[in-house]
Amino acid sequence: MKLHTREWGSGDRVALLVHGIMSDHRTWRRVGPALAERGYRVIAVDLRGHGGSGRGPYSAELFADDLVETLPAGAELALGHSLGGMALSLAAERLAPRRAVYADPAWALGAMPVDPALFMEFRDASRQMIANLNPRWEDADIDVELATLAAWDPRTALAVGGEHAIDRTPERPVVPSLVQAADPSFLLSDELKEDLVRRGFEVRTVKGAGHTIHRDDFDGFMESLEGWL
Numbered sequence: 001m002k003l004h005t006r007e008w009g010s011g012d013r014v015a016l017l018v019h020g021i022m023s024d025h026r027t028w029r030r031v032g033p034a035l036a037e038r039g040y041r042v043i044a045v046d047l048r049g050h051g052g053s054g055r056g057p058y059s060a061e062l063f064a065d066d067l068v069e070t071l072p073a074g075a076e077l078a079l080g081h082s083l084g085g086m087a088l089s090l091a092a093e094r095l096a097p098r099r100a101v102y103a104d105p106a107w108a109l110g111a112m113p114v115d116p117a118l119f120m121e122f123r124d125a126s127r128q129m130i131a132n133l134n135p136r137w138e139d140a141d142i143d144v145e146l147a148t149l150a151a152w153d154p155r156t157a158l159a160v161g162g163e164h165a166i167d168r169t170p171e172r173p174v175v176p177s178l179v180q181a182a183d184p185s186f187l188l189s190d191e192l193k194e195d196l197v198r199r200g201f202e203v204r205t206v207k208g209a210g211h212t213i214h215r216d217d218f219d220g221f222m223e224s225l226e227g228w229l
Helices: 031-037 060-070 083-095 116-124 127-133 139-150 154-159 190-199 218-223
Strands: 005-008 013-018 040-045 077-081 099-103 177-181 202-205
Touching: 005 031, 013 031, 013 083, 031 040, 031 218, 040 060, 060 083, 060 154, 077 083, 083 099, 116 139, 116 154, 127 139, 177 190, 190 202
Parallel strands: 013 040, 013 077, 077 099, 099 177, 177 202
Antiparallel strands: 005 040
């Protein structure tokens, strides 16, 4: 499936952004322009079932295949958050970016129960509920969350929940790869972070940041990318 995309900047250096579940390209409202200021042409997708992209069927493999069909191979940087990190890792060998960044990626779902109903409950979340869950977000991020939830197909949660909640942690990085971890992270335990280092990933924890690191602590998120941009 060809995905809906949003671009910032221009030039030969390309950066790819892949959002997490329930979101779309609008989650990168600060990251896209910041990378464009650093000389990148930034391409952000809406995964299938999200934003302006088509709907169903859904699976981790299809999310990855869509990235390969939509995005250029050989980008200088590819960055995926949560579900986007899972999809990016499954597509990384085919997309062959020079560097990859996985922000709190949803890899080790086999180690934790994932009930799709928990995701689906967020479909009708109120502004106050979102603000309470994310006290460090700016008002604009809450506006974005409400808009992206309205454009999200909750059936996407079935692709990573229940019987599909399996461990997709990569055996090794296929390109030089950084893993950013929230603090604490419900997806990346200390043991898993140590294991990822043994597998060849660099791991950096953004102290005090929640799961959506780039919205919870934008400055910390950008600082943790030092040497990778």
